[in-house]
Structures are given as structure tokens and as C-alpha cells.
Amino acid sequence: xxxxxxxxxxxxxxxxxxxxxxxxxxxxxxxxxxxxxxxxxxxxxxxxxxxxxxxxxxxxxxxxxxxxxxxxxxxxxxxxxxxxxxxxxxxxxxxxxxxxxxxxxxxxxxxxxxxxxxxxxxxxxxxxxxxxxxxxxxxxxxxxxxxxxxxxxxxxxxxxxxxxxxxxxxxxxxxxxxxxxxxxxxxxxxxxxxxxxxxxxxxxxxxxxxxxxxxxxxxxxxxxxxxxxxxxxxxxxxxxxxxxxxxxxxxxxxxxxxxxxxxxxxxx
Amino acid sequence: xxxxxxxxxxxxxxxxxxxxxxxxxxxxxxxxxxxxxxxxxxxxxxxxxxxxxxxxxxxxxxxxxxxxxxxxxxxxxxxxxxxxxxxxxxxxxxxxxxxxxxxxxxxxxxxxxxxxxxxxxxxxxxxxxxxxxxxxxxxxxxxxxxxxxxxxxxxxxxxxxxxxxxxxxxxxxxxxxxxxxxxxxxxxxxxxxxxxxxxxxxxxxxxxxxxxxxxxxxxxxxxxxxxxxxxxxxxxxxxxxxxxxxxxxxxxxxxxxxxxxxxxxxxxxxxxxxxxxxxxxxxxx
Amino acid sequence: xxxxxxxxxxxxxxxxxxxxxxxxxxxxxxxxxxxxxxxxxxxxxxxxxxxxxxxxxxxxxxxxxxxxxxxxxxxxxxxxxxxxxxxxxxxxxxxxxxxxxxxxxxxxxxxxxxxxxxxxxxxxxxxxxxxxxxxxxxxxxxxxxxxxxxxxxxxxxxxxxxxxxxxxxxxxxxxxxxxxxxxxxxxxxxxxxxxxxxxxxxxxxxxxxxxxxxxxxxxxxxxxxxxxxxxxxxxxxxxxxxxxxxxxxxxxxxxxxxxxxxxxxxxxxxxxxxxxxxxxxxxxxxxxxxx
Numbered sequence: 001x002x003x004x005x006x007x008x009x010x011x012x013x014x015x016x017x018x019x020x021x022x023x024x025x026x027x028x029x030x031x032x033x034x035x036x037x038x039x040x041x042x043x044x045x046x047x048x049x050x051x052x053x054x055x056x057x058x059x060x061x062x063x064x065x066x067x068x069x070x071x072x073x074x075x076x077x078x079x080x081x082x083x084x085x086x087x088x089x090x091x092x093x094x095x096x097x098x099x100x101x102x103x104x105x106x107x108x109x110x111x112x113x114x115x116x117x118x119x120x121x122x123x124x125x126x127x128x129x130x131x132x133x134x135x136x137x138x139x140x141x142x143x144x145x146x147x148x149x150x151x152x153x154x155x156x157x158x159x160x161x162x163x164x165x166x167x168x169x170x171x172x173x174x175x176x177x178x179x180x181x182x183x184x185x186x187x188x189x190x191x192x193x194x195x196x197x198x199x200x201x202x203x204x205x206x207x208x209x210x211x212x213x214x215x216x217x218x219x220x221x222x223x224x225x226x227x228x229x230x231x232x233x234x235x236x237x238x239x240x241x242x243x244x245x246x247x248x249x250x251x252x253x254x255x256x257x258x259x260x261x262x263x264x265x266x267x268x
Numbered sequence: 269x270x271x272x273x274x275x276x277x278x279x280x281x282x283x284x285x286x287x288x289x290x291x292x293x294x295x296x297x298x299x300x301x302x303x304x305x306x307x308x309x310x311x312x313x314x315x316x317x318x319x320x321x322x323x324x325x326x327x328x329x330x331x332x333x334x335x336x337x338x339x340x341x342x343x344x345x346x347x348x349x350x351x352x353x354x355x356x357x358x359x360x361x362x363x364x365x366x367x368x369x370x371x372x373x374x375x376x377x378x379x380x381x382x383x384x385x386x387x388x389x390x391x392x393x394x395x396x397x398x399x400x401x402x403x404x405x406x407x408x409x410x411x412x413x414x415x416x417x418x419x420x421x422x423x424x425x426x427x428x429x430x431x432x433x434x435x436x437x438x439x440x441x442x443x444x445x446x447x448x449x450x451x452x453x454x455x456x457x458x459x460x461x462x463x464x465x466x467x468x469x470x471x472x473x474x475x476x477x478x479x480x481x482x483x484x485x486x487x488x489x490x491x492x493x494x495x496x497x498x499x500x501x502x503x504x505x506x507x508x509x510x511x512x513x514x515x516x517x518x519x520x521x522x523x524x525x526x527x528x529x530x531x532x533x534x535x536x537x538x539x540x541x542x543x544x545x546x547x548x549x550x551x552x553x
Numbered sequence: 554x555x556x557x558x559x560x561x562x563x564x565x566x567x568x569x570x571x572x573x574x575x576x577x578x579x580x581x582x583x584x585x586x587x588x589x590x591x592x593x594x595x596x597x598x599x600x601x602x603x604x605x606x607x608x609x610x611x612x613x614x615x616x617x618x619x620x621x622x623x624x625x626x627x628x629x630x631x632x633x634x635x636x637x638x639x640x641x642x643x644x645x646x647x648x649x650x651x652x653x654x655x656x657x658x659x660x661x662x663x664x665x666x667x668x669x670x671x672x673x674x675x676x677x678x679x680x681x682x683x684x685x686x687x688x689x690x691x692x693x694x695x696x697x698x699x700x701x702x703x704x705x706x707x708x709x710x711x712x713x714x715x716x717x718x719x720x721x722x723x724x725x726x727x728x729x730x731x732x733x734x735x736x737x738x739x740x741x742x743x744x745x746x747x748x749x750x751x752x753x754x755x756x757x758x759x760x761x762x763x764x765x766x767x768x769x770x771x772x773x774x775x776x777x778x779x780x781x782x783x784x785x786x787x788x789x790x791x792x793x794x795x796x797x798x799x800x801x802x803x804x805x806x807x808x809x810x811x812x813x814x815x816x817x818x819x820x821x822x823x824x825x826x827x828x829x830x831x832x833x834x835x836x837x838x839x840x841x842x843x844x
Contacts, residue, residue: 520655
């Protein structure tokens with residue numbers, strides 16, 4: 001299947017918060033099947049891009065196309081049905097649900113009608129939606145946590161659970177907001193294994209905001225660099241690394257940053 | 269069975285029904301301070317139906333619940349646009365309006381109160397209460413329960429996951445009002461006399477307190493809260509006034525010590541050994 | 554007749570305004586709807602009666618009632634606020650409702666549930682101006698409520714503590730980052746709110762000379778109404794709202810039944826909450842932070 005159309009196309013997007021322009025006339029595309037990283041210094045507008053694409057905040061100007069379809073005016077709730085799912089910078093699982101229930105929240109867009117809402121997922125162990133959620137946990141090596149309350153789980157497990165939950169929506173484009181932030185090296189490795197498996201077993205496209213350049217280098221095959229809400233470079237990781245502007249504004253500051261962020265994420 | 273015991277058990281069953289009426293919106297993260305108003309609608313509507321048209325009280329009570337739910341649905345759409353304190357105040361105002369309207373409605377006796385001819389006894393009321401508990405428990409074992417908790421925990425994320433958060437909030441609010449209306453009908457048909465003054469803000473508050481004390485994270489919380497705080501004062505005896513004092517003091521102290529309520533979902537899972545199994549496996553790994 | 558009722562409405566409205574200020578203070582700074590305030594109002598009224606009844610001179614009785622109520626409000630702070638961080642957002646509200654219940658029934662246990670009548674301290678001091686009767690306590694009450702609300706708004710605008718309080722109102726996390734000692738200032742909010750509720754209770758007791766344990770509920774409801782009409786979080790809005798509610802009540806009770814008044818008042822409240830949640834008088838965009 002060779003569909004030449006990009007999975008995501010931003011066309012001259014602008015977003016202002018008060019007097020500050022967070023995203024300034026930004027255009028870029030994400031190639032179908034790629035694993036694209038969105039990088040840039042703090043405040044460059046990376047998370048804002050995610051919020052605009054998922055519809056959490058409206059754009060001031062420009063258009064957003066997912067899979068060729070204009071989603072600019074679509075309410076955020078309906079976008080998941082057009083193949084969009086995301087994870088969050090600080091884990092946002094539902095603290096009062098168990099791990100498997102959290103994963104089942106991800107199924108909602110495929111099982112949300114009156115019949116779906118009345119599915120006895122917690123009553124009937126063999127319910128097919130529950131079984132699907134359990135299978136997803138199994139494949140991700142998280143089965144043992146299925147019945148645990150998520151707020152008590154280790155941070156790395158929570159981060160992986162969030163990815164599993166997002167994948168239950170069967171997205172064509174998965175947005176990951178700093179998936180490795182706050183993880184130790186073992187946890188980062190487990191996450192990489194999970195993402196690698198997801199990429200090889202489905203045709204999902206990844207768009208990843210990440211500060212850890214090793215993680216980006218190991219996972220991604222394309223990079224878009226933002227600064228002050230504008231695109232300043234894009235290309236393969238090697239090309240971007242070689243770009244003098246990138247070296248000037250971004251790579252010079254990145255060495256210490258992930259460590260610092262790690263503590264913030266932990267204490268949050 | 270002595271009349272005293274039957275009276276207490278009836279009160280317990282009615283309180284349990286009321287508690288589930290308050291629980292549904294709370295589970296979706298909303299406080300309904302107008303609950304007594306919806307209970308009043310159920311009480312008056314069912315009493316009017318069984319008095320005037322000689323409908324079987326059981327059917328009348330169910331219809332009363334539906335009447336309360338219908339009013340709730342009409343009100344829910346504008347009311348649930350408001351949030352936090354505004355929502356609490358808006359539901360509170362709705363309850364006050366219902367009470368004031370009933371005081372002026374001469375067809376159901378106005379301020380003089382309204383006698384109810386048909387009479388139901390403990391077994392019927394207990395069956396209703398058990399039915400409500402079972403139905404709510406079943407409902408929360410479906411995807412609905414997960415969705416409502418998700419809306420409660422993180423409305424933004426629930427929305428991004430494709431949940432129609434408003435629809436779930438309206439549904440929880442309306443269903444809760446149906447249950448409160450049924451509770452009102454049960455009350456009316458056992459105590460044979462209703463007056464609008466009974467369905468005041470104090471009743472709404474007491475019921476919400478039952479739910480918060482029992483715990484809002486599990487369907488068994490309201491049952492526990494209503495049971496403990498209906499029966500405990502009976503055991504302590506003393507005048508009605510001192511019961512209120514004890515109840516209020518218990519609420520304040522419990523909320524300070526255990527703001528999540530007596531019973532939590534995690535606790536039940538721990539009791540069933542689910543969390544422990546997960547953790548021990550994790551340690552073994 | 555109409556003019557006299559207007560004057561009575563202004564007097565009643567000034568009591569509502571003070572209760573509304575107490576409520577609005579804790580909503581404006583803490584985003585907390587404090588239902589114990591009607592209870593504090595009642596405690597002040599009952600304590601005034603009890604102290605005068607016990608033979609205490611009335612100026613001392615007033616001071617005593619104010620001090621007792623402010624102290625009780627600090628106890629409420631511990632249980633509804635300090636020890637409840639991180640609970641469900643409406644748990645403090647519910648806990649404050651329990652305090653209202655507790656105060657009312659403790660008052661019954663202590664003083665009985667019957668209506669208590671205060672002696673007429675200012676008999677024969679009524680002024681008659683152009684055919685209107687104006688009681689001295691009424692006039693003093695109006696003056697006190699306007700002066701105290703004026704004082705509060707000066708405190709919030711001019712002093713460093715006021716600035717800190719407004720920072721908390723904007724965003725309590727930012728306030729913490731800026732080094733504002735939230736734990737020290739929150740009791741101040743509760744004490745101030747308690748004082749305003751107490752002033753209202755004392756004025757009510759002296760003006761209407763009748764107190765009983767449930768006196769807080771009706772006044773509390775009207776105070777909440779006044780606060781919403783004036784815009785939550787706005788002190789001057791609370792005065793305007795209090796006067797509107799007080800005058801409306803006095804004028805309408807004469808012509809239509811009290812229950813119709815309730816329907817109208819709460820219907821109006823719902824409408825304001827839906828259409829203009831910032832209140833009729835508030836010029837600020839949000840209820841929070843607009844002290």
C-alpha cells in the first residue's frame with residue numbers, strides 16, 4: 001500500500017496566547033509510516049502543536065489535515081475517530097481506574113454507542129472488549145498490572161500504559177509528548193521496545209516530541225525543528241544534526257536539559 | 269416486626285435509594301445540591317397519580333421517578349454548562365425553586381401538605397432499594413461506569429479519547445434524579461403524608477454527606493454511608509437534636525481524616541487480593 | 554409607606570451585604586463556597602443575646618460575640634481547609650455544610666430552639682424625618698456595614714497583605730512560588746469572613762431583636778443570592794447585590810406571597826448563573842480574583 005498523501009499536514013498554522021505568538025505561520029508535513037520527531041528548545045511550541053492537532057485548543061489561522069481530511073474545525077472529541085491519539089507529557093491516566101480499565105477507555109471511540117456503553121466489560125471476564133484490552137496489556141508485558149490501581153504503579157509502567165491506551169483507539173497517527181521524560185534507562189529501554197513493536201506490527205505513524213536526542217536517534221527517521229513557533233529545519237536526523245542553525249539554537253543547550261526535566265516530571 | 273424497627277428499616281431503604289440518586293452525578297464529578305427537589309417531584313407526582321387516578325402505587329412511584337428525571341433532563345442541559353461552585357449553586361437554586369413551587373401548588377395541598385391514601389410496607393420498599401443497588405452496580409460494571417469515572421478523573425483526556433463528556437454528565441445527573449424521584453415516591457407512600465418543607469436543602473446536604481462519607485469511588489460506598497449514618501444514630505439513641513450534632517461532628521472529623529470516604533475502590537481491590545497479587549508478581553520479576 | 558419600606562429594605566440589605574461579603578471573600582481568595590458562614594452569623598446573634606441576657610454590658614457583649622465568632626471561624630479553617638488539601642474539590646464545601654448543621658444543633662442543645670427576644674436597648678431613640686421612622690441602630694448598622702466593607706477594600710488594595718491575598722486569588726500555585734505564605738494568610742481570610750458574618754449577626758440581633766438557632770439559613774440564602782447578583786468575588790458587588798435583594802424582598806413581600814418571592818429570586822439567580830455568571834455589577838471577566 002503506497003499512499004503518497006502525508007498522514008498529517010499543517011498549513012500555515014498560527015496560534016496566539018494573549019499577546020504572545022506561540023505558533024507563527026507554521027507549515028510542515030509528516031510522511032505516512034514515518035517516525036517523526038518534533039524537537040526544539042523549551043517554549044518552541046511543540047506541545048502547542050499537539051494541542052492544536054488534537055483540537056484541545058483552537059487555531060487562530062491555518063488548516064490541519066489528517067490523512068487528507070480537514071480537521072481544523074472538528075471538535076476534539078470527534079478527531080480520535082479520524083485516526084488521532086496521543087499521550088501526555090505528564091502522565092494523564094485516570095487515577096481511580098485500574099490499568100485494564102484505563103486501557104478500555106481507549107476503546108471508547110470504537111465502542112461508544114448505547115450498545116457499546118452498556119457492554120458489561122467489568123462483569124463478564126470473557127467480554128471481547130475486556131479480552132482485547134487484556135491481550136494488548138499482555139503483548140506489552142504489562143499483564144501483571146491489569147487489576148492494579150494506576151496511581152500506585154511505577155512511573156515507567158504508567159508511561160507505557162498511556163501508550164497502550166492510545167493504541168487501543170487504533171490510530172493512524174500517534175502523538176507522543178515526551179514519552180521518555182522522567183524515565184530511568186531501564187524504563188526508557190522498555191518503552192523503546194514497546195514502540196518498536198508497535199511500529200513493526202501496525203502501520204501507525206509516530207510524531208514524537210522528545211528532548212532525549214539518543215532516544216530520537218534510535219527511534220525516529222525524520223525530524224522537524226521548531227523555534228519560537230516557526231519551523232527552522234527538517235530532514236533526516238543526520239541532516240538536522242548537521243544544520244548549523246539547529247546546532248546554534250538547540251543542540252548547544254540540550255546536554256543538561258533532560259536531566260533537569262527528569263526531576264520536574266518525577267515530582268509533579 | 270415492631271413498628272419501630274419497621275420504621276427504621278424503611279428509613280434506611282429510602283435513604284439508600286436517595287444516596288444512589290446523589291452518587292450518580294458525584295461519580296461523574298458533579299455535586300447535585302438540588303436532589304431534594306427531584307425527590308419532591310417524585311413524591312408529589314407519584315402521590316398525585318395514585319390519589320387521583322387510583323394507579324397501583326408501584327407503578328405510580330416508577331412514573332414519579334420518570335417525572336423527576338424528565339425535569340432533570342430539561343434542567344441539566346443549561347445547568348451542566350456551569351462548573352464547580354456555579355454548578356453547586358445552580359442545582360441548589362433548582363431545588364429551592366421546586367420547593368417554593370410546590371408550596372404554591374394548591375392541587376397538591378400547597379403549604380398545608382398532601383395526604384397520600386395508598387400505603388406500601390417495608391417489603392416493597394426494601395425490594396425497590398435492593399433493585400436500585402443492583403441496577404446501579406450492574407450499570408457501573410459496564411463501559412458506562414468506566415466512562416463516568418474517566419469523566420470524573422480527567423475531563424480533558426476523556427474528551428480527547430472520544431468520550432462525549434457532556435452526554436455522560438447529563439445522563440448521570442438525569443439517572444440520579446430518576447432514582448431520587450423513586451426514593452421520594454417510596455417515602456410518600458409509606459409515611460402517608462408529604463409536605464414540601466421536608467424536601468429542603470438540609471435533605472439534599474444530608475444525602476450528599478451519606479455518599480461522600482461512604483466513599484464516591486465505588487458503588488458500595490453510598491450503601492455503606494447511608495446504612496452507617498441511618499443506623500448509628502438509632503444505636504446511640506439520644507434526642508433528635510443530639511443525633512444531628514453527632515452526625516455533623518462525625519462528618520467533619522471523617523472528612524478531615526479520610527476525605528476519600530470510608531470505602532475506596534483500591535481498598536476493595538486490596539481486600540480481594542488483586543493489588544497484592546500484582547505487586548508480589550512485580551517483586552518476583 | 555413605599556418610602557418607609559424602601560428604608561427598611563436598605564437596612565435589611567445591609568445585613569445581606571455583610572453576609573455576602575463574608576461569602577465572597579472566601580470564594581474570591583480560596584474559590585471555596587463556605588456554608589458555615591450562615592452558622593457563624595447565627596452564633597454571633599445568639600451570643601449577643603446570651604451575653605446581654607447574662608448581664609454583660611451591651612458594648613462588651615458585641616465585642617464578645619465578634620471575638621467568639623472569629624475564633625470559631627478559625628476552627629472551621631482547620632477542618633474544612635488545612636486538613637483537606639488534595640481531596641475531591643467539593644469536600645471542603647460539604648464539610649462546611651456539616652459545620653452549619655453542627656452549629657445549629659449545638660445552639661439548640663445550649664440555648665433551646667425557641668425564639669429569643671433581646672431587650673430594647675435603644676428605645677425612644679428613633680428619628681422621625683419627614684414622616685419616616687429611622688431607628689438609630691438601623692442607621693448605625695448601615696454606617697457600620699458600609700464602613701467595614703470600605704475598610705476591607707482598602708485593606709485588599711493598599712496593604713501588602715491585601716496584595717498577597719490577591720495573588721492567592723489569581724493563582725495559589727504562583728503565590729507559593731512568589732513566596733507568599735499561604736498557610737499564614739488563609740486563616741486571615743477565615744477570620745475576616747467570620748468577622749463580617751459576625752457583624753451581620755450582631756446588627757441583625759440588635760435591629761430585629763429576635764434570634765433563634767435557625768436564623769442563619771434564610772439570611773444565608775439571601776446572602777448567597779446577593780453575592781451572585783453582585784458577582785462572586787466582588788466586595789462592592791456584594792453591597793449592591795445585598796441592597797437589591799433586601800429592597801426587592803421588603804417591597805415584594807407586601808404585595809405577593811413569600812413563596813413567590815423565593816421562586817422569583819432563585820429563578821433570577823439561575824438566569825444570572827446561566828447568562829452572566831460574573832454577576833450584574835462586576836466589571837471583571839471572572840469571579841475569581843476580582844476582589
